[in-house]
Amino acid sequence: MVTPLVERSMGTPPTVLLERLLAQRVTLRLKDNRVLEGRLAGIDEHLNVVLDDVAESSTTINRHFPRVVLRGSNVTALYAPSGLPSRPA
Numbered sequence: 001m002v003t004p005l006v007e008r009s010m011g012t013p014p015t016v017l018l019e020r021l022l023a024q025r026v027t028l029r030l031k032d033n034r035v036l037e038g039r040l041a042g043i044d045e046h047l048n049v050v051l052d053d054v055a056e057s058s059t060t061i062n063r064h065f066p067r068v069v070l071r072g073s074n075v076t077a078l079y080a081p082s083g084l085p086s087r088p089a
Helices: 014-019
Strands: 025-030 035-043 049-057 062-070 075-079
Touching: 014 035, 025 049, 035 062
Parallel strands: none
Antiparallel strands: 025 035, 025 075, 035 049, 049 062
C-alpha cells in the first residue's frame, strides 16, 4: 500500500523535503483525477514538478512520456512508495 508523504518538520519548507526525493519514483494525483508515476527529476519553490519516464493513467487513457513538467497548483497529492530518505549526515 502506498502512503502519502506527510512527514514534515516544523519550519522545514516542503521543497527541502521534496528535494530528498529527487531521482526516486513518485506518484502524483492531479486535480482532474489523472495519476502520473515517474522519476522525480526536479522541483522548484512553487512546487512545480519535473518527472522523467512518466506513465499517465486515467479512467479513459494510459500513456507514456519521456518527460513531463507540471505546474504545482495542479498536483493534489504526491506519494513516495519508497518513503522519504533519511537526511544526509
